[in-house]
Amino acid sequence: MQEVETYEMTDIPEYQMVSSKAALSKALKKCDGPAALDFETTSLSPADGRVRLVSICNKRVQILVDFDQIRGGFNGVAHLFGDGEWIVFNKGFELRWFIAAGCPKTRCRDVGNLRKAILGGGNYKLMQLLHWDLDIEMDKSEQVSNWAAAQLTQSQLDYAYLDADRTWRLWNYWSDQADADHWRCMAMFDNMVPAVIEMEETGIMLDVKQHKKLVKHWQVIKDEKTAAIRDMVSEDEVVKITSDAQWSDYFARNMPDSFLKGWTRTEKTGQLSMRGETLRKLAGAAPGTPLETFFDTLADFKTISKYLSSFGDSLTKKAELTKDKRIRARFNIGAAKTGRFSSSGPNLQQIPRDKELLGEHTSVRKSFVAGIGRKLVSLDYSGIELRVLALLSDDDQLLQDMVEGDIHSEVATRITGRTITKDSCKTNKDDKAARSAAKGVSFGIIYGSGAAGLAVNMRTSLDNAQGYIDFWADRYPNAFNLRYEVMDEVSRTKFIRMVDGGTVYMGAKPDLPKCSNYPVQRAALALLARAIVRHKHSLDALRERGRHRLTAFIASIHDALIDEAASADCEELLKIMEDDMVQGYLDVFPGAPIDNLVEGGIGPNWGELD
DNA sequence: AACGAGCGCGCG
DNA sequence: AAAGCGCGCGCTCGTT
Numbered sequence: 001m002q003e004v005e006t007y008e009m010t011d012i013p014e015y016q017m018v019s020s021k022a023a024l025s026k027a028l029k030k031c032d033g034p035a036a037l038d039f040e041t042t043s044l045s046p047a048d049g050r051v052r053l054v055s056i057c058n059k060r061v062q063i064l065v066d067f068d069q070i071r072g073g074f075n076g077v078a079h080l081f082g083d084g085e086w087i088v089f090n091k092g093f094e095l096r097w098f099i100a101a102g103c104p105k106t107r108c109r110d111v112g113n114l115r116k117a118i119l120g121g122g123n124y125k126l127m128q129l130l131h132w133d134l135d136i137e138m139d140k141s142e143q144v145s146n147w148a149a150a151q152l153t154q155s156q157l158d159y160a161y162l163d164a165d166r167t168w169r170l171w172n173y174w175s176d177q178a179d180a181d182h183w184r185c186m187a188m189f190d191n192m193v194p195a196v197i198e199m200e201e202t203g204i205m206l207d208v209k210q211h212k213k214l215v216k217h218w219q220v221i222k223d224e225k226t227a228a229i230r231d232m233v234s235e236d237e238v239v240k241i242t243s244d245a246q247w248s249d250y251f252a253r254n255m256p257d258s259f260l261k262g263w264t265r266t267e268k269t270g271q272l273s274m275r276g277e278t279l280r281k282l283a284g285a286a287p288g289t290p291l292e293t294f295f296d297t298l299a300d301f302k303t304i305s306k307y308l309s310s311f312g313d314s315l316t317k318k319a320e321l322t323k324d325k326r327i328r329a330r331f332n333i334g335a336a337k338t339g340r341f342s343s344s345g346p347n348l349q350q351i352p353r354d355k356e357l358l359g360e361h362t363s364v365r366k367s368f369v370a371g372i373g374r375k376l377v378s379l380d381y382s383g384i385e386l387r388v389l390a391l392l393s394d395d396d397q398l399l400q401d402m403v404e405g406d407i408h409s410e411v412a413t414r415i416t417g418r419t420i421t422k423d424s425c426k427t428n429k430d431d432k433a434a435r436s437a438a439k440g441v442s443f444g445i446i447y448g449s450g451a452a453g454l455a456v457n458m459r460t461s462l463d464n465a466q467g468y469i470d471f472w473a474d475r476y477p478n479a480f481n482l483r484y485e486v487m488d489e490v491s492r493t494k495f496i497r498m499v500d501g502g503t504v505y506m507g508a509k510p511d512l513p514k515c516s517n518y519p520v521q522r523a524a525l526a527l528l529a530r531a532i533v534r535h536k537h538s539l540d541a542l543r544e545r546g547r548h549r550l551t552a553f554i555a556s557i558h559d560a561l562i563d564e565a566a567s568a569d570c571e572e573l574l575k576i577m578e579d580d581m582v583q584g585y586l587d588v589f590p591g592a593p594i595d596n597l598v599e600g601g602i603g604p605n606w607g608e609l610d
Numbered sequence: 611a612a613c614g615a616g617c618g619c620g621c622g
Numbered sequence: 623a624a625a626g627c628g629c630g631c632g633c634t635c636g637t638t
Binding site for chain 1: 629
């Protein structure tokens, strides 16, 4: 309490209160160019709240508007903002309120996105940026105060105005450093906001009954595994079977040094690693012994526990919180350093693929369904990172192998010396293993791996790994050399310039090997961004003409788009989506080959799309 | 009780 | 000179 009262008035810049439509109109006209804008609202969502205050700040105008003083409130005057250019932080928030007020075309630009265009992505709060960029400390204690109160306190008003002031200063700071390409990149991020709002508001339906059945089954398995483990190790020896640290202590106490010697250790604390992969390896090293059973059972337990804690009741509960049983996750634009999206609350980008789980086919994605009378429509860019690598590095051989066939089979064929195809992998186990190894090599190369890393990851000798790399570098010299060009650029400039015009700052002492994949990952994001914007426009145009009334954009997962639509509309929608994705790719790589670029289909749920 | 570090693991 | 990228989240455990 005391701290809030000692607020220093000298810190508050001067601003005018505006409480009439006429005064607001006059002030907005006076802005004459971009101005920072910030809302204080009575709730986080337009569905159950209203805009109480807007603060506006640029060189000419510094005002705070109380919409409770204006007839019709914010919604009655929102159209007055139609001519302006509004600088905001977290555009998704402000734009939602403009959309709800019937003004979806209001021009908002996100200062966070300008920063991302220059430094690279991240998921930051305004307070952090003010601290890092302007060395300003902000008191956010009023942020959650009651913005519906009849009489707002002076402290609330000052707080509300300050946000616009700070946003404006941040905007000036970053505009001064932006070049034309940075502005182009900022627009790429900004333009995705309407599509993201649609995805976040629509959500994806969970078949709660189906999912509960699945979770119940997992629970039975977990109970079995728990009992089996407890038969072998009592509570006296390991109190908590979910504790990796306790298992580490237990094995350190009970196993001979010869056994412990080869056990992988954790990075920071040097404990015995309890990764599933490590446990499986230990099991494999003791065939036919109780130890094999034990390590396998512990690994099984960890797997099923992961599914239960990450993809079990937490998803059901999220769905049951809503009336329509839909899960509404967030899609955070430019949240990754490379500019990729992240997803949170829940993270829909990490829902398990269908697979054999402990000996039986398991599909979590089947729990994510289309509504009644509807289907899901989904397309992926196929092998987009390798394709992008070929295009960025101008590697004709890699491009040809990507476009004309199956690159992993191609590499496998060259490495083994015998012809391997996707078909031959279906019948020949060795071919399948060789193709999988080839895949490992190509991904290793994309991620800038050396022979040592590749050897560990592929569980092969250093010589073998080096041989693979040599082969790859020989066949795809331009693609292979891209990493050296990127590292050279970073060591000279500390920045990487991306295909969309943005730059990524790698720090004063850049970690060179880390960044060789950044331009590739970023280019894949850039073409997805173009596809997202195009697709949103396509859907809006259809719906404005009264068609596709039930169609909605519901998700984007790195290289994929997902829609939900009335069954009768799906075939047409699939074609539209395909076109939007192809054109998005061509926006970034004009004239590039489009053969076999996208794949996917239509289905009743996320697990069955064909 | 709240928080951060460390670990592990799901996805592209 | 080196050298496998990018996320979010659940859990445990020590600290405050």
